[in-house]
Amino acid sequence: MEKVLVINPGATSTKIAIFSGTRRIFLKIIEHGLEDLARYEHVIDQFGYRYNLLLSALADAAIALSDFDAVVGRGGMLQPVESGTYEINRDMIEDLKLASRGEHASNLGALLADKVSGDYGIPSYIVDPVSVDEMDDVARVSGLSDLPRVSLSHALNGKAIARKAARHIGGRYESFNIIVAHLGTGVSISAHRNGRMVDVNNAQEEGPFSSDRCGTVPSYRLAKMCFSGRYSEQEILNKLMGSGGLSSLLGMKDVRKIEELANSGNKDADLALRALTYQIAKEIGALSTVFNGKLDGIAITGGLAHSDRIVKDIVSRVEFLSRVLIFPGEDEMASLALGVLRVLRGEEEPKKYKGTCKIEKPA
Template identity: 45%
Template sequence: MVYLILVINPGSTSTKVAIFNNNKLIQEQTLKHEIEDLKRFPTIIDQLSFRKQVILDFLTEHRYIPANIDVFVGRGGLLKPLRQSGTYLITDNMIEDLKNCKYGSHASNLGALLANELARPLNRPAYIVNPVSIDEIEDIARVSGFKGIERISMFHVLNQKAIARKHAKSIGKKYEELTLIVAHLGSGFTVGLHHKGRVIDVNNGMGGDGPFSPERTGQLPTYPLIELCFSGKYTEEQVKKMLAGHGGLVSYLGTASGIEIENRIKEGDKEAEFYLKAMAYNVVKEIGSLYFAAKGLIDGVIVTGGFARNQRFIDYIKDYLALIIPIVVYPGEDEMRALAEGALNVLTKKEKIIANE
């Protein structure tokens, strides 16, 4: 049977949409939103009706009738820790938590809301697949060093697992048979230890943990951060924005663009070169810590995400690791296909739908 699947992946200033016939992509588009249009809405959640109409306009333009769509799939947002990876049915409780931003505000929260808004009037199923809050980490990895504060799992689950499965298939293995370190390099960086189908340790890509990235600080020295917070110069929200949005390369170089930084290096900008090397060094330290946490029993290191297209940056990483650990690079991401395949696996009964926990 052929299923028509609509995939929705909201970003801060755009909404990616794709139409699949089973696992065959037949239409994909990034629907960009003007900043002035978004400024009309006090919160991200207030953009729901606006973005829904943009998607409906896309369907009309390309002559897709919503009633002919079999399933709607949205990117998962900031939810409670979910102990099982896979495809989740969008429930009323999930909708309530996302609308109230109970676990944080992020554009990805709109993914489930949009899928639900489009599916419910048509009595069609609406799913999310491997949201960022999937939490498979082992208890020992939760210990932070201070009672009452635990390390949590918040990372690029969707792309990390999709690329890990893709790599396993390419070498004739099952994902569940391998132990891999997967580094997702985007605007934020997350590095996960995948062991026999579970991500048993990973840095929190949203909350100031792990290596710094183009837009995020990663882990900072504690005392100077405390002094900054109590300086009286910044509000709580301003500090959070510094850590995730205005940190990393943005704070050092004024840009998160790998292309711009590459051009600056080619023009002789030593500062740009230094901080790009420093970012690679931080990624190497994160990979190295997981390598030894796995006792060196690693089947490979996978590097993926948008910043993996920066060959200079990848070369810096390989310079440290290539003689010790095999490294495979999958530039970019394929989240749209991963979302579609998650839904298709449920529709074809390869996997069971997860209704709740």
């Protein structure tokens, strides 16, 4: 049975999992204190710190790294790429170190996996990074030529859930039209047509608002705000991502607490939650036009899918479009492992990252 090591660095933790085939046999979550991370000016500077903790955790569990068939890291903010499983190479490592598309903890995933690969002779991969870009040309166009739409999304979970939804419907992912609504700290809603994610909102700058992100806001008034002299550039950026959404509306971002307030009669909390589900449902409805209404399924996933109220409100607005499937939470570790297993089992060929939008297809 194939043995795969999975490494998933997040903002304040590094998750490590071991899979024997499709079965997870080990999970370790290494928490990183804010005071420890504060010592590093840039995310990339955390590499040595996180790698040593990874080795210590595996040593404490008496796990020998030489026993693995492959290691996979979470993909980071790379240049736009097609969906798939990618061999980690020098172009990828250099792009992640440069961080031209932004700093993010996920950028460390490939670097950590590559280090394991170099030290222990194990093939290393990433799967469906956030920069997966399969958008139709027409979907890229915005109303301002300077600002084309960009595909940055929860591609790993979105693709995995689309495949799972296809199995529930009764066929292959490549055969169906599916909308996936990933409802987490950010909300990304994607349209999957015959195995490609042909449209998706960039959860950092458009679409429905979320717990701490603004989503789409009135652009003219935003421009006036930017040049009002009242805010610095960083303050504006923080308003859009970090202190927007529910945080801006209610001063809190914990959806469970907000739901408790709404259920106890707090009108502001109730309105904010109704607006959240309204915007999500409206985005799903808009994406249904991508398929000319020929939609095979809608999948709702992510942390907010644990909320019966949120799911019920969304379903009530979109169930006329197609069947709705609910997959609460996310399982990025399994999604990463499954991507590598498809390669190890010869079900798909690994792709080679070339940077700047260039993909070398398998021979």
